[in-house]
Structure formats: structure tokens, C-alpha cells
Amino acid sequence: MxxxxxxxxxxxxxxxxxxxxxxxxxxxxxxxxxxxxxxxxxxxxxxxxxxxxxxxxxxxxxxxxxxxxxxxxxxxxxxxxxxxxxxxxxxxxxxxxxxxxxxxxxxxxxxxxxxxxxxxxxxxxxxxxxxxxxxxxxxxxxxxxxxxxxxxxxxxxxxxxxxxLRLLFFGNLYQDWSEFVLADLGLLRYEQVAFSADSRALRQRSDIDVALALHQCAELLEQGVALEQVVGHIECLDSDNPWLLRRRSRLLYQLGQHSERLGDWPLALRIYPRSQHPQARIRHVRVLERSEQWAQAFELASQIARQPANSLEVQALARMLPRLQRKLGGPPQPRRAKPQVSLVELQLPAELAALGVEQAVQLHLGQGGGQVHYVENSLFNSLFGLLCWEAIFAPLPGAFFHPFQSAPQDLHDAEFHGRRSELFARCLGQLDDGSYRQTIRRHFVSKQGLQSPFVYWQVLSEELLEQALICLPPAHLKSCFERLLEDIQANRSGMPDLIQFWPEQQRYRMVEVKGPGDRLQDSQLRWIEFCAGHGLPVEVCHVHWAP
Structure with missing residues (x-):
């Protein structure tokens, strides 16, 4: 089309x-x-x-x-x-x-x-x-x-x-007819994926009704309709369509968050067990804890700890379980050892504050040599997206169902990697035989500007790409890409703000920047701990403005 x-x-x-x-x-x-x-x-x-x-x-x-x-x-x-x-x-x-x-x-x-x-x-x-x-x-x-x-x-x-009809074509109601115009003007360009007979978001007539009902529930939530009423509508909706179940779970999770903000613990406890959202189980424990149901919270947390679904749950449980044990009168629990990370205390001229703390540190570090880039999540995601382009856009049944998709519809599914394990293994295998540079450079040119869930075209210049390919060891890239595939939704963010390259020495370091009063977020802590545990050079820079 x-x-x-x-x-x-x-x-x-x-x-x-x-x-x-x-x-x-x-x-x-x-x-x-x-x-x-x-x-x-x-x-x-x-x-x-x-x-x-x-x-x-x-x-x-x-x-x-x-x-x-x-x-x-x-x-x-x-x-x-x-x-x-x-x-x-x-x-x-x-x-x-x-x-x-x-x-x-x-x-x-x-x-x-x-x-x-x-x-x-x-x-x-x-x-x-x-x-x-x-x-x-x-x-x-x-x-x-x-x-x-x-x-x-x-x-x-x-x-x-x-x-x-628009729902049948796009698989959603947030895309509209302007997609055609944007595509014709070249403002949005998409990978052309082959479609099979199984490439359909909706598989039976009842799927259309459920999809429309979920959209209506989302609109009711935005309009401020009573949460109890919206939850009642959603609980009446049932489907065996994985795509619709994900939407239902995401909407239920949003309703749970709204319930927490209102302090409606009974409603939140009713909602979270019905959601398959990756963070729903932890929020369930947190609501039990906030409503002072210590025993139930500890029991659920212990159950999750026996088989955590992702690193987010591992991190949250490391804090929750000792706290809950204390509430139940148990013995003090040893604190989890923090990863050994290099800390830098940096005092900068107050006039640099107008640049923003990250750009100020970027300017300061650049004066000492090396090439410093403000990349945050963009660089490693982009390299992953370019290396694994064929795997990401593989025409698996049900992954793509219209020509204006920037990502496969199952991108955040737990089975996303498993359904493409052989394809991803071949892509990551290039990091072992050295052919990854050629593949990344080829895709950087041939796929330039195409919509991707990983590649930040507006950030990834040819200069940045070449410095990265020279300075980043393939073993480090492979470790990061494997972690990304473990939980794409949780692990695609939280990466350090800056990266500094020394191409002549083929080395680099990453720097997470924190201004006065700022602290590391959970996703950042998980990445820093991962880098420290896998030998990736990372530092945390605390900035103070000179009086």
C-alpha cells in the first residue's frame, strides 16, 4: 500500500x-x-x-x-x-x-x-x-x-x-487518516513488512466490540468518570486475543494508579490482581503495605520473590521484604550491599547552570580531552535497533498488520524475544565474529529515517556512530543488548546521560549526572548496578554550583 x-x-x-x-x-x-x-x-x-x-x-x-x-x-x-x-x-x-x-x-x-x-x-x-x-x-x-x-x-x-473501519485497518483509534499524508510528505516513513494471512490484530467479530469498549473506557477515564464505574465496564470485557488482553491489562494498571492517588486501597486491591502489566504485582504488594495489611503483603512479596518476572521486581522486593519483616516483628535484615560505583563530586561555575546540568558537565568534561556526547538512552538503543533490524521487523504472524507500524505489536510481550530467539541469536552472534560493524553501518544508511522503536535518528549522527563502533567493545554491547531483550519496556530507559569517547585509545566511560537535590531513579540504579557488575565503565557525577 x-x-x-x-x-x-x-x-x-x-x-x-x-x-x-x-x-x-x-x-x-x-x-x-x-x-x-x-x-x-x-x-x-x-x-x-x-x-x-x-x-x-x-x-x-x-x-x-x-x-x-x-x-x-x-x-x-x-x-x-x-x-x-x-x-x-x-x-x-x-x-x-x-x-x-x-x-x-x-x-x-x-x-x-x-x-x-x-x-x-x-x-x-x-x-x-x-x-x-x-x-x-x-x-x-x-x-x-x-x-x-x-x-x-x-x-x-x-x-x-x-x-x-479505522480500527480494523490501524488496530487502534489513536492513528488516523493523516498517517497517509505524513507518509506521502516523507515526514513519517515506515519499514515495508510482508503481511501474511495471520497478520491481523482482530481475529473475530467480538474482538472489534471489545477493542471499541476498551477505547471507550480509556475515554471515560480521561473524562474523570468515577473509577468504580470504569472498572465495572472493564471487568465485563473478556477476550482470548493477546493484543486486546495487553490493552486491558494496561488500562487496568492505569486505573490502579488512579485508585492509589485517591487513596482508595480496596479498589486498587481489586484492580491490580486482574492486570498482567509488568509492574502490577509490585504495586499490589505496595497497596497491601500502605493499607497496613502486613501479613498479606509479606506473603505476596515472598511468592513473587520465588520467581521474579524482571529486574524491576527484584529491585523492589529487596526493599520491601526487609521492611515487611520488621513490621511483622521479625529480626533485622541485612541491607543489600550497594554496587561499587565511582562517584565524582564536581563544582562548576554558577553561570553554567543556564545550560542545564547535563550540558554543563558535558562542556566541562570535553575540556579535558575526548569526545563527550549527551546520549542518555539513545545510543545503546540505536545500536541495538540497527544491529537487530531484521529480527525486530521480522514478518511473524500477528506482529504487523498495517503499513504504518513503527514497531511489532508484541514488542513488550514476555514472548517477544522467545518468538524470535534464533533471529536475535544470529544478530548478536555478529558481535562475536566482528561483522556487527558492517551490519550497523549498512542499516544506518539503508534504513535512514525509517520509524523504529529503538533508533533515535535525530541523535545518532555518523560521527557519534563511528566513535561508538571504535570505542565500545563488542562484549559490552552484547551484555547490554541481552539485558535489553530480557525486559524491553523496563530496560530501554535509565541509561547514563553522557558518554565520553577516546577514539585514539579505543576506550570510553559513561557518566550519570545529578544536580543539587537530585537522586538516582530506580531504572538508573538498575543500569548502574548492571554496568558495575559487568565491567562497563560508569561514574555518577554529583554537581554543585559554585557560590
Whole structure:
């Protein structure tokens, strides 16, 4: 599928038709009668009618004034509307609330039309609405509100249907039709992945209903609807689709976090056990602890400790278990030994504070020799993404299901690495035989600018890449990449801020920078401990500003 050139005035129509063709080819068995009829009838309509419909679908809202639907390539709006009205895809006599009317009409039109009901017709538009709201007038068609008004209000009746089609194509409702335009303009470019018959996010009709319901629940959460009500909706949703289960777990985790912020411990304890989010088990223990259910918290923490799922759980339990044992009257527990990390206390001129603490240290270190780069998480992630490009974008069933994906849909699954273990083994094996540099350089050129979940193109210059390939030992890269694959979601962040290269000596060091009053985050502590344990040179620099 190729985004149609925006040089064609009907580019949006061609793109929309491509989506319909794609859906009909890949999801025909999931379409209901209404959706099948729409796809079939759409092709049969005049070009102007089809174009106007797509224009409305791509705009915000469902109510339009014909005078605002003026497009040069379409011509007469009234002529283009006629087939759509005949099909019932749009209507011109829908009941409108006062609030809808005030969104669509100008102040002078409203003041004139409601002159007999307004005590202060010259007031601001918002006050005019307040005056009429006090009358508690029911919704009614425009011609009953304002008889003889110059033009109708058109309501699009297909928005829900088109949202379902968009869901089938993108697998989500946060991507929209602008993806085609961005792709055509070259602002967003994607790896071209082969699609198999199994490359579908939604596998049965009920999946569509669950996906839409989850999206609605997320919107309710954003709107501030009572958490108990949102949780009730989610608990009624069930699916065996792994993709939908991940979404459900992520949403439940967000609800659990909201419950904690509100101090609603019973609701949080109801939510977290139902979520498979990587941090849900630890949050469950934490809520038990905060609600002073020490015994239950200790029991769950001990259970997790017997088989921790990731390094985040290991780190959290190292703090929780001794604390819980003390609460239960147990003997004092020895503190876990902190990793031996080189600490640097650095006092810098106060005028450098305007640069930001990381850039100030970067400037200072650069004065002593070597090349210093502010990379944070970008460098090691990018090198991993370039070396393992084929494994990441392998066309496994269900990993990719539309042409505008920047990452496989199972990227954060526990099975992501396992499903591609042989592919990743071949990629990482290049770090043993020395061919990794050639592969990384080749992909740096051939994949330049393509969307990737790992490669930071805006940061990774050719100079930085070459210095990294010269100075970073392959054994160190392999250790970091293997850790990344253990838990991509947790381990792709927390890497040190700065890296300093000495190409002539083929050596480097990483520096985590902390300003006054700042402290290391958990993800940073885990990376620093890993580096210290695997011989990767890392320092923590505490900055103080000179008085």
C-alpha cells in the first residue's frame, strides 16, 4: 500500500479507498452487513459525493454547515450531498440541542433568530446561551428552531462505522487518516513488512466490540468518570486475543494508579490482581503495605520473590521484604550491599547552570580531552535497533498488520524475544565474529529515517556512530543488548546521560549526572548496578554550583 500523492486534489479519496480495499481483502469475514453494504455502495457513488463524504469523515465532529464544506475539487456541495442524503449516510433534519446550535451558528444569526426569547440580545455569545438554557428547551431540528434559516445542518451518520473501519485497518483509534499524508510528505516513513494471512490484530467479530469498549473506557477515564464505574465496564470485557488482553491489562494498571492517588486501597486491591502489566504485582504488594495489611503483603512479596518476572521486581522486593519483616516483628535484615560505583563530586561555575546540568558537565568534561556526547538512552538503543533490524521487523504472524507500524505489536510481550530467539541469536552472534560493524553501518544508511522503536535518528549522527563502533567493545554491547531483550519496556530507559569517547585509545566511560537535590531513579540504579557488575565503565557525577 502506498500513500497517494498530495499533488492529486483527490489524494484523500484514493487513500480512503485503499483502506476499504485492504479491509475487504483481509477482514471480509469480520464485517457485518452494514459495513459490507457501505464498502460496496461507496464505490458506486459519484466521485464528488465520495470525496465530500471522506472530507467529513476526516474532519472533527459530525455536524456541518454546507457553506463550510466548500472544496474546489468537489464543486457544488449541494450536488455532492444529494446521493449521500438519498442513502441516509448524512441527514439534514436531525434534532439539535441548544449547545450544538451555538457551536455551529454565528452570534448575529443566533441573536436574530432568538430575538423574541432573549432579554439581552446584544450580550456575549456565552451569555446568550445561558439565557436560553434557563428556558430548558428540548432538542429539535434546525427549521423548528429557526424557521426559514438559509441552509440546513448536515449530520454525518457514518462516524461510528468509519471508526470501526479505522480500527480494523490501524488496530487502534489513536492513528488516523493523516498517517497517509505524513507518509506521502516523507515526514513519517515506515519499514515495508510482508503481511501474511495471520497478520491481523482482530481475529473475530467480538474482538472489534471489545477493542471499541476498551477505547471507550480509556475515554471515560480521561473524562474523570468515577473509577468504580470504569472498572465495572472493564471487568465485563473478556477476550482470548493477546493484543486486546495487553490493552486491558494496561488500562487496568492505569486505573490502579488512579485508585492509589485517591487513596482508595480496596479498589486498587481489586484492580491490580486482574492486570498482567509488568509492574502490577509490585504495586499490589505496595497497596497491601500502605493499607497496613502486613501479613498479606509479606506473603505476596515472598511468592513473587520465588520467581521474579524482571529486574524491576527484584529491585523492589529487596526493599520491601526487609521492611515487611520488621513490621511483622521479625529480626533485622541485612541491607543489600550497594554496587561499587565511582562517584565524582564536581563544582562548576554558577553561570553554567543556564545550560542545564547535563550540558554543563558535558562542556566541562570535553575540556579535558575526548569526545563527550549527551546520549542518555539513545545510543545503546540505536545500536541495538540497527544491529537487530531484521529480527525486530521480522514478518511473524500477528506482529504487523498495517503499513504504518513503527514497531511489532508484541514488542513488550514476555514472548517477544522467545518468538524470535534464533533471529536475535544470529544478530548478536555478529558481535562475536566482528561483522556487527558492517551490519550497523549498512542499516544506518539503508534504513535512514525509517520509524523504529529503538533508533533515535535525530541523535545518532555518523560521527557519534563511528566513535561508538571504535570505542565500545563488542562484549559490552552484547551484555547490554541481552539485558535489553530480557525486559524491553523496563530496560530501554535509565541509561547514563553522557558518554565520553577516546577514539585514539579505543576506550570510553559513561557518566550519570545529578544536580543539587537530585537522586538516582530506580531504572538508573538498575543500569548502574548492571554496568558495575559487568565491567562497563560508569561514574555518577554529583554537581554543585559554585557560590
Amino acid at each position: 502506498i500513500a497517494h500523492s498530495v499533488d492529486d486534489p483527490f489524494y484523500y479519496l484514493h487513500n480512503f479507498q485503499q483502506v476499504l480495499d485492504w479491509i475487504e481483502l483481509r477482514y471480509a469475514d469480520l464485517l457485518d452487513d452494514q459495513e459490507q453494504a457501505f464498502i460496496s455502495q461507496f464505490r458506486q457513488q459519484p466521485q464528488a459525493a465520495r470525496a465530500l463524504l471522506v472530507r467529513m469523515v476526516m474532519r472533527k465532529g459530525q455536524l456541518f454547515r454546507p457553506s463550510k464544506l466548500d472544496y474546489a475539487e468537489i464543486g457544488s456541495t449541494q450536488a455532492a450531498l444529494a446521493p449521500l442524503l438519498a442513502l441516509g449516510w448524512v441527514v439534514d433534519d436531525s434534532p439539535l440541542s441548544l449547545e450544538q446550535l451555538f457551536q455551529l451558528l454565528r452570534k448575529d444569526e443566533l441573536a436574530q433568530g432568538f430575538a423574541e426569547r432573549l432579554e439581552r440580545p446584544r450580550a456575549a455569545k456565552g451569555e446568550l446561551l445561558a439565557q436560553l438554557q434557563a428556558l430548558e428547551l428540548p432538542p429539535q431540528p434546525l427549521q423548528q428552531w429557526l424557521p426559514g434559516f438559509a441552509e440546513p445542518i448536515i449530520e454525518l451518520r457514518l462516524q461510528a462505522l468509519c471508526d470501526r
